[in-house]
Amino acid sequence: MTKKNITTLKEIASELNLSISTVSRALNDHPDISLKTKEKVTSLAKNLNYVPNLFAKGFRAHKSNIIGVVVPDIAHYFTSTLLKGIMREAELQGYKVIVSESVNNEKKQGEMLQTMIQFGVDGILLSLARTTLKVDEILKTLNHIPLILFDKVSLKVPCTQVMIDDEEAAFYAVEHLIQTGKKRIAIIKESEDSYNSQMRYRGYLRALRSNNIETDESIILSSENISMQNGKRLTNQLLSMQNKPDAIFAITDSAAIGAIKTLKKHKIKIPQEIAVVGFSNSRSSIIIEPKLTTVDQPGNKIGEVAVQYLIQEMNSTTQLEPKTIIVKTNLIVRDSSFKII
Amino acid sequence: MTKKNITTLKEIASELNLSISTVSRALNDHPDISLKTKEKVTSLAKNLNYVPNLFAKGFRAHKSNIIGVVVPDIAHYFTSTLLKGIMREAELQGYKVIVSESVNNEKKQGEMLQTMIQFGVDGILLSLARTTLKVDEILKTLNHIPLILFDKVSLKVPCTQVMIDDEEAAFYAVEHLIQTGKKRIAIIKESEDSYNSQMRYRGYLRALRSNNIETDESIILSSENISMQNGKRLTNQLLSMQNKPDAIFAITDSAAIGAIKTLKKHKIKIPQEIAVVGFSNSRSSIIIEPKLTTVDQPGNKIGEVAVQYLIQEMNSTTQLEPKTIIVKTNLIVRDSSFKII
DNA sequence: CTGAAAGCGCTTACAG
DNA sequence: CTGAAAGCGCTTACAG
Numbered sequence: 001m002t003k004k005n006i007t008t009l010k011e012i013a014s015e016l017n018l019s020i021s022t023v024s025r026a027l028n029d030h031p032d033i034s035l036k037t038k039e040k041v042t043s044l045a046k047n048l049n050y051v052p053n054l055f056a057k058g059f060r061a062h063k064s065n066i067i068g069v070v071v072p073d074i075a076h077y078f079t080s081t082l083l084k085g086i087m088r089e090a091e092l093q094g095y096k097v098i099v100s101e102s103v104n105n106e107k108k109q110g111e112m113l114q115t116m117i118q119f120g121v122d123g124i125l126l127s128l129a130r131t132t133l134k135v136d137e138i139l140k141t142l143n144h145i146p147l148i149l150f151d152k153v154s155l156k157v158p159c160t161q162v163m164i165d166d167e168e169a170a171f172y173a174v175e176h177l178i179q180t181g182k183k184r185i186a187i188i189k190e191s192e193d194s195y196n197s198q199m200r201y202r203g204y205l206r207a208l209r210s211n212n213i214e215t216d217e218s219i220i221l222s223s224e225n226i227s228m229q230n231g232k233r234l235t236n237q238l239l240s241m242q243n244k245p246d247a248i249f250a251i252t253d254s255a256a257i258g259a260i261k262t263l264k265k266h267k268i269k270i271p272q273e274i275a276v277v278g279f280s281n282s283r284s285s286i287i288i289e290p291k292l293t294t295v296d297q298p299g300n301k302i303g304e305v306a307v308q309y310l311i312q313e314m315n316s317t318t319q320l321e322p323k324t325i326i327v328k329t330n331l332i333v334r335d336s337s338f339k340i341i
Numbered sequence: 342m343t344k345k346n347i348t349t350l351k352e353i354a355s356e357l358n359l360s361i362s363t364v365s366r367a368l369n370d371h372p373d374i375s376l377k378t379k380e381k382v383t384s385l386a387k388n389l390n391y392v393p394n395l396f397a398k399g400f401r402a403h404k405s406n407i408i409g410v411v412v413p414d415i416a417h418y419f420t421s422t423l424l425k426g427i428m429r430e431a432e433l434q435g436y437k438v439i440v441s442e443s444v445n446n447e448k449k450q451g452e453m454l455q456t457m458i459q460f461g462v463d464g465i466l467l468s469l470a471r472t473t474l475k476v477d478e479i480l481k482t483l484n485h486i487p488l489i490l491f492d493k494v495s496l497k498v499p500c501t502q503v504m505i506d507d508e509e510a511a512f513y514a515v516e517h518l519i520q521t522g523k524k525r526i527a528i529i530k531e532s533e534d535s536y537n538s539q540m541r542y543r544g545y546l547r548a549l550r551s552n553n554i555e556t557d558e559s560i561i562l563s564s565e566n567i568s569m570q571n572g573k574r575l576t577n578q579l580l581s582m583q584n585k586p587d588a589i590f591a592i593t594d595s596a597a598i599g600a601i602k603t604l605k606k607h608k609i610k611i612p613q614e615i616a617v618v619g620f621s622n623s624r625s626s627i628i629i630e631p632k633l634t635t636v637d638q639p640g641n642k643i644g645e646v647a648v649q650y651l652i653q654e655m656n657s658t659t660q661l662e663p664k665t666i667i668v669k670t671n672l673i674v675r676d677s678s679f680k681i682i
Numbered sequence: 683c684t685g686a687a688a689g690c691g692c693t694t695a696c697a698g
Numbered sequence: 699c700t701g702a703a704a705g706c707g708c709t710t711a712c713a714g
Contacts, residue, residue, distance in 0.1 A: 006458075287598055
């Protein structure tokens with residue numbers, strides 16, 4: 001079943017014995033056209049359920065009114081908040097959104113960018129796959145159409161980037177632990193070369209340094225993907241140590257929740273013996289008990305802002321200077337760490 | 342910054358002193374074209390980074406290779422599994438996916454369908470907004486292009502529908518509770534006229550009936566949206582009764598988790614005193630302790646199958662008979678109910 | 683105030 | 699084996 005019954009300008013024109021040009025102008029409320037004609041045309045258009053073929057329109061104007069979005073993994077709560085923000089803002093501005101998943105695969109990510117161009121999107125919003133090492137495909141895309149990096153970004157790509165200040169957010173999270181009396185703070189981070197993980201680690205280090213706490217390599221743990229599973233595994237590792245930590249900062253909520261589950265299993269009091277702080281403010285962070293202290297990253301906002309800057313670049317006639325836009329985060333203190341009074 | 346540096350057939354043609362037609366045919370490996378020409382063309386195309394403009398291609402063929410998807414709320418774990426399945430299958434078949442959110446608003450949903458048509462999608466996958474009462478906009482869309490309902494469906498729309506058997510899934514969930522010795526089973530359902538909720542309620546009733554358990558109106562509770570909040574509220578209501586239930590079947594995981602939290606607060610033993618069963622197998626169902634017994638609905642599968650049937654309809658020259666496709670669910674027994682040995 | 687014509691990038695029946 | 703021409707649905711400079 002192909003598309004059918006779709007009214008075109010041609011039909012309206014022949015029905016009314018007018019030219020296609022006139023019908024087009026009438027529908028677009030062009031000043032040249034007489035009121036009478038306009039009325040005739042619009043009323044018939046309504047009757048025939050005419051909707052302009054944006055496809056044809058865009059084809060002529062070299063514009064699709066479609067924004068392409070590439071994310072590593074859609075089935076991630078935080079990703080869906082990003083998409084929500086993107087879609088809402090895009091809609092406000094009259095754009096549709098094509099979504100693709102790179103499934104955290106660099107090669108796939110390149111292909112996605114390629115097809116986005118083929119599909120004629122007007123601009124691309126990209127959140128990098130975890131494994132992105134080579135960026136030439138991205139640079140090539142950047143030559144063709146506006147592209148903005150959001151959330152998972154990289155300094156290797158000279159384009160506008162919308163993100164949170166991971167370093168600062170992590171700094172405050174760890175600072176919070178220190179202020180509640182914790183002195184031996186473990187971190188669970190990513191072993192791979194992810195920008196976000198690196199920055200969070202840097203924030204951790206800075207917080208320790210600025211409070212004159214020595215870093216201890218033995219409680220700086222990494223895993224390739226920071227899942228609940230690995231959170232559990234690494235926490236078990238921490239608990240097997242002589243000199244246990246009195247707090248754990250996990251750079252994802254999943255790992256933090258894994259940590260909490262393991263601590264509970266070992267009947268360790270949270271936060272008295274060991275406090276836990278996560279990152280993301282996922283849905284699950286209020287399901288786990290004790291509820292998780294975590295960094296809230298406003299996904300909606302990031303998505304929204306990314307769309308705004310992208311459209312700005314799309315509308316600009318000149319190449320704009322790349323900008324770095326930081327969206328504010330917020331530490332939400334819950335029961336897995338002490339409150340400061 | 343508009344699109345630029347995009348190579349077209351025209352450029353390749355003039356560079357090679359060939360006609361556009363020949364270049365087009367060479368690139369499409371048409372048998373008429375000599376090997377020599379083909380080689381010349383493809384190698385230059387590669388050098389110039391030529392990618393076909395699918396937009397123009399589709400425009401000519403009245404085909405966009407885009408599937409439109411409308412969902413009530415993207416920031417829902419289950420929804421994102423649906424989308425994952427849809428995107429994966431669509432990609433395999435060479436389609437892109439445009440996603441829109443109706444934010445559970447009937448009017449918005451109508452508008453989304455409208456713009457989907459304007460954007461020239463080849464087919465639409467629709468999961469209904471909770472409040473969908475009038476379906477004329479949908480019927481109108483159905484006149485124009487293939488449309489399939491998935492997940493949140495309605496019998497009022499005469500089209501192919503892909504879903505789980507809510508009635509049966511609920512039946513087995515309640516049956517499971519009965520088999521573990523529970524006799525007074527409360528249900529937390531939706532008050533609004535949602536197809537899914539109705540069916541799950543029906544399964545609940547059938548399970549009781551087939552086990553000769555009388556229904557008791559006082560433990561059949563409804564709320565407009567079945568959130569964790571409302572799960573808590575309604576569970577408190579149950580606990581205030583003289584004759585408390587010995588199990589709660591909540592038609593969403595959120596409500597079930599709210600129930601568990603409330604029961605724990607009141608130090609009620611789960612599942613000994615009151616067992617809980619949810620619906621969806623959300624991420625959170627394994628975060629909460631005790632882990633939640635719940636119905637697993639394979640979102641990926643539903644999305645995948647929906648795409649397959651949609652493409653089938655898109656490719657068919659005749660109007661196909663509407664089908665109803667049931668995707669199997671699976672009760673996952675965890676710690677919030679007894680295991681049967 | 684209205685129309686004929688060109689053109690967006692591509693494919694394909696028709697000629698040669 | 700290759701090319702000229704038409705056409706997909708629309709807009710818009712150019713005529714009248």
